[in-house]
Structures are given as structure tokens and as C-alpha cells.
Amino acid sequence: MNFGKTLFAQLMEFVPWTSFARIVARHGGDSGVRNLSCTEQFRAMAFAQLTYRESLRDIEACLLANQTKLYSMGFRAPVKRSTLADANEARNWHIWEELAMLLIRRARKLYCNDSFGVDLTNTVYALDATTIDLCLSLFPWAPFRTNKAAIKLHALLDLRGNIPAFIHITDGKTHEVKVLDALSFEAGAFYVMDRGYLDFGRLFTLHQSGAFFVTRAKRGMNAHRVYSMKVDRNTGIICDQRIALDGFYISQDYPEQLRRIRFKDPETGKTLVFLTNNTTLPALTIAALYKSRWQVELFFKWIKQHLRIKRFIGNSENAVKTQIWCAVATYVLIAIVKKELQIDASLYTLLQILSVSIFEKNQLQQALQGAAYIPEQCGAANQLNLFNF
Structure with missing residues (x-):
């Protein structure tokens, strides 16, 4: 017709x-x-x-x-x-940023009841960045390396529907962690991010806003165990601990206790160490939340393949x-x-x-x-x- x-x-x-x-x-x-x-x-x-x-x-x-x-x-x-x-x-x-954000608010309302694989009522965001390479002679305003230009696309992805709730564009030299300064944290929401965002001062600001974070610990982190909780090692959880940061400056950046979970992935056999400020969710749920962070990687891969941004x-x-x-x-x-x-x-x-x-x-x-x-x-x-x- x-x-x-x-x-x-x-x-x-x-x-x-x-x-x-x-x-x-x-x-x-x-x-x-x-x-x-x-x-x-x-x-x-x-x-x-x-x-x-x-x-x-x-x-x-x-x-x-x-x-x-x-x-x-x-x-x-x-x-x-x-x-x-x-x-x-x-x-x-x-103009186009405000139009996109207008559409994003509408889309998030439509997808707010969708499931993302974790039984959780809270809003869950995945934060990451991707680099788009450019030619330095054509884009001199976006320096990255000595002979290369680039921009970074920072995205905060709402995992219910994979809708970007926040997007920030910077030059290639800007470190990912600085985007935390531009975010307005939502109380009760979870922010899942990789080790590149491990800045305890900024994470404490997130904690004080009433939000939760899930990230991975770096090797050699200066901290000591306060106490441990019982775990079932058959589930892959090796330990579930409360820790306090050591060192003069780092303990001032984050003066409260953190939760450290050591998890052995049964699929890959790799041992991962998670850090979070949430003390109520089961350890397996924290591990599942971090695994869901992969959705933001797939989002970047998808838009690079199917949208004209390269x-x-x-x-x-x-x-x-x-x-x-x-x-x-x-x-x-x-x-x-x-x-x-x-x-x-x-x-x-x-x-x-x-x-x-x-x-x-x-x-x-x-x-x-x-x-x-x-x-x-x-x-x-x-x-x-x-x-x-």
C-alpha cells in the first residue's frame, strides 16, 4: 500500500x-x-x-x-x-548534542523496564572510552601522539536497552578518569568501570553522592584486610573481604572501608579482584555486574562498524x-x-x-x-x- x-x-x-x-x-x-x-x-x-x-x-x-x-x-x-x-x-x-540528549531521555523511559541479565532493580551504568584515530595534518586541534591525532569518545551506557546516558568528546590525550569530574552521579545507581578509572579521590566523591561503583583492583594496591566473610568456593568466589587503604595520601582520598572480592572465572580460569563500596549485594552479583560491563565495549564496536564516525x-x-x-x-x-x-x-x-x-x-x-x-x-x-x- x-x-x-x-x-x-x-x-x-x-x-x-x-x-x-x-x-x-x-x-x-x-x-x-x-x-x-x-x-x-x-x-x-x-x-x-x-x-x-x-x-x-x-x-x-x-x-x-x-x-x-x-x-x-x-x-x-x-x-x-x-x-x-x-x-x-x-x-x-x-544543537545536535541537545537533540541527542532529548532523544536519549525519551529512549531511556521506553527501555527502563528491560532486563540486562542481572536480577537488580537499580539503574546500572557501564563507563568506558574509545579512541578514534585521525590524521594530524587534517585535525591539528586533536593531538594524541607525535605523528597522530585522535579523539576520545567517553560513554556512560545505561545497560537497560544499551542507551548512552552520557557522552563526552575530548582529544586523544585526555585520560579516561577525568570524565568522572563531568558526571552527575545518581543516588542508588551502580557505575561499573575498569581499572582505568581507579582514582580513590574521585570514587569517594561518587560514594558520598549515594551511588555505588564496581571496578577492578590494580596489582600491588596498598591496603590491608580488616575482616573476611564466609564464602562458598564452589561458586568461584575465593574471598569476600573488608579492606582499608594504607598510605598517608591514599587513605585520605578514601578514608572509609572498601569491599574486595576475589573471583575465579570458571570459563577462562582467570582470577579477578573487584572493588566496590556496596556491602549488601551477594559477591556473585558483584561479579555479574562487572561482567555486564562488556556491553559498553560491544556498544563502541557496534557504532564504529555501523555508524559513520570513523x-x-x-x-x-x-x-x-x-x-x-x-x-x-x-x-x-x-x-x-x-x-x-x-x-x-x-x-x-x-x-x-x-x-x-x-x-x-x-x-x-x-x-x-x-x-x-x-x-x-x-x-x-x-x-x-x-x-x-
């Missing part, structure tokens, strides 16, 4: 355009604009993400090849690569951050559509379908569900029979 709207136009209906207009007005994004509004700029950048376009020329050529459908997709005129490049360079990247269509800091935030907004938008339309397929499958059928004019739910789609019953069943004998 032809609904008169392309799949792309139907997808864009899930964007809260009224709220986006307020964001644009607050930053003056459309001030003096004649050809490409912020709305059209986001549509063009989302189109590039959904169809795997690698350059400005690709975006221009593909949209121009479907010129008769552009108006129904939300474009007043064909998109020129020079105009899009200027918009990415000049318009404040915070090759950039602009060289300035503003253009790079604009592209990353538009990619994040597109990712979250697909997650919202998946949940609201109750589609069982993975995000990867949805992106693959949209990449080859974005200009089609059939129902969005039917296109994404394929053979599993069951059309709604129309009102013809209530129609009286003209020849009722």
Missing part, C-alpha cells in the same frame, strides 16, 4: 521537532539562514548515517538522484555539498562533533522506533533494511518487520452485504 510518505519521512516523524525548534532558537542556529535550515541539516546528516554515505559528494549525489521525493522527505531544495559543509563548520555543535566529512572540531552527535541521535532514534513499534529485530537489521529502502513508500512498521508484519484489520468486516439473501 502506498502511504504517500517515504520510509525516511515516516522515520523523521519520531523526532520531537517542536522541542528541536526551541533548541535551535536558543542557539540561533537558523539566524540568517537562507538555503539549509537546521532541520534540513539534521535530515541530511541522518540520511548519511542511515544509507552509509561516506562523503559530502555521496550525500549530494544520492539525494539529487531522488529529487522528486525530496520535498516529501522534508527538504525544500536539493542539498548542495558546499552548503552542508558550511553548515557543519559554522553551526554550534551543542571517516569525517569536515575537519574542524565543530564539524567532527556535529557528525558524532548526529550519529548518536540517529542511533537513539532507531532504538525509539524499535521500541514504540514493538519490533523484535535487532538495530543492525533495522539499519540494513532502511539503508536499501529509505526512499520506498510503504508503511514503516511493515518494512521493518517484513514477513512478521500482521496488518491491522480494516473496517470492511462491518460493511453490510448488498446482496443479503
Whole structure:
């Protein structure tokens, strides 16, 4: 059935355009604009993400090849690569950051009741960072090594739905632990992170906010055992202890006791030592929480493979951050559509379908569900029979 709207136009209906207009007005994004509004700029950048376009020329050529459908997709005129490049360079990247965060808040409400494999009612976040390599001659504002540039993408992933609750972009030299200073900790939530975030002063700030952390201990950590609790070694738990930090400065950074759990993974045979400030959860649950941290690694791997954030269509800091935030907004938008339309397929499958059928004019739910789609019953069943004998 032809609904008169392309799949792309139907997808864009899930964007809260009224709220986006307020964001644009607050930053003056459309001030003096004649050809490409912020709305059209986001549509063009989302189109590039959904169809795997690698350059400005690709975006221009593909949209121009479907010129008769552009108006129904939300474009007043064909998109020129020079105009899009200027918009990415000049318009404040915070516009796209605020749009992405708006979509993130909506997505987290939709996924708040999802399970992530651990029987726990608390919100659980996984914190990590990934490095995106750049060319130093093209991106001199992002120094990393002597002959290399890079940016770091820091993400705080809500494990219920794998929705990023916080994203921070820095140059490659910035250490991961510094992102803890930019976080507002949620009381009662768990923050799972690797050893790179083991800074006891910052972890004590997290502890004082009423939140919990789960991380791994470093070798040679200066601490002593206060007492030990009974454990069942058949479960893989070797010891469950309360410890106090030694040393003048480190004991001042974290003056209270910590919980140390030594766990032998039955699958790999590797022994892991966890640190946490939570004293009530079973030791196996703490181990399971740390294991769930792997989801943030998979998230980074997924977005690097399926979103356009490794090759950039602009060289300035503003253009790079604009592209990353538009990619994040597109990712979250697909997650919202998946949940609201109750589609069982993975995000990867949805992106693959949209990449080859974005200009089609059939129902969005039917296109994404394929053979599993069951059309709604129309009102013809209530129609009286003209020849009722």
C-alpha cells in the first residue's frame, strides 16, 4: 500500500521537532539562514548515517538522484555539498548534542523496564572510552601522539536497552578518569568501570553522592584486610573481604572501608579482584555486574562498524562533533522506533533494511518487520452485504 510518505519521512516523524525548534532558537542556529535550515541539516546528516554515505559528494549525489521525493522527505531544495559543509563548520555543535540528549531521555523511559541479565532493580551504568584515530595534518586541534591525532569518545551506557546516558568528546590525550569530574552521579545507581578509572579521590566523591561503583583492583594496591566473610568456593568466589587503604595520601582520598572480592572465572580460569563500596549485594552479583560491563565495549564496536564516525566529512572540531552527535541521535532514534513499534529485530537489521529502502513508500512498521508484519484489520468486516439473501 502506498502511504504517500517515504520510509525516511515516516522515520523523521519520531523526532520531537517542536522541542528541536526551541533548541535551535536558543542557539540561533537558523539566524540568517537562507538555503539549509537546521532541520534540513539534521535530515541530511541522518540520511548519511542511515544509507552509509561516506562523503559530502555521496550525500549530494544520492539525494539529487531522488529529487522528486525530496520535498516529501522534508527538504525544500536539493542539498548542495558546499552548503552542508558550511553548515557543519559554522553551526554550534551543542544543537545536535541537545537533540541527542532529548532523544536519549525519551529512549531511556521506553527501555527502563528491560532486563540486562542481572536480577537488580537499580539503574546500572557501564563507563568506558574509545579512541578514534585521525590524521594530524587534517585535525591539528586533536593531538594524541607525535605523528597522530585522535579523539576520545567517553560513554556512560545505561545497560537497560544499551542507551548512552552520557557522552563526552575530548582529544586523544585526555585520560579516561577525568570524565568522572563531568558526571552527575545518581543516588542508588551502580557505575561499573575498569581499572582505568581507579582514582580513590574521585570514587569517594561518587560514594558520598549515594551511588555505588564496581571496578577492578590494580596489582600491588596498598591496603590491608580488616575482616573476611564466609564464602562458598564452589561458586568461584575465593574471598569476600573488608579492606582499608594504607598510605598517608591514599587513605585520605578514601578514608572509609572498601569491599574486595576475589573471583575465579570458571570459563577462562582467570582470577579477578573487584572493588566496590556496596556491602549488601551477594559477591556473585558483584561479579555479574562487572561482567555486564562488556556491553559498553560491544556498544563502541557496534557504532564504529555501523555508524559513520570513523571517516569525517569536515575537519574542524565543530564539524567532527556535529557528525558524532548526529550519529548518536540517529542511533537513539532507531532504538525509539524499535521500541514504540514493538519490533523484535535487532538495530543492525533495522539499519540494513532502511539503508536499501529509505526512499520506498510503504508503511514503516511493515518494512521493518517484513514477513512478521500482521496488518491491522480494516473496517470492511462491518460493511453490510448488498446482496443479503
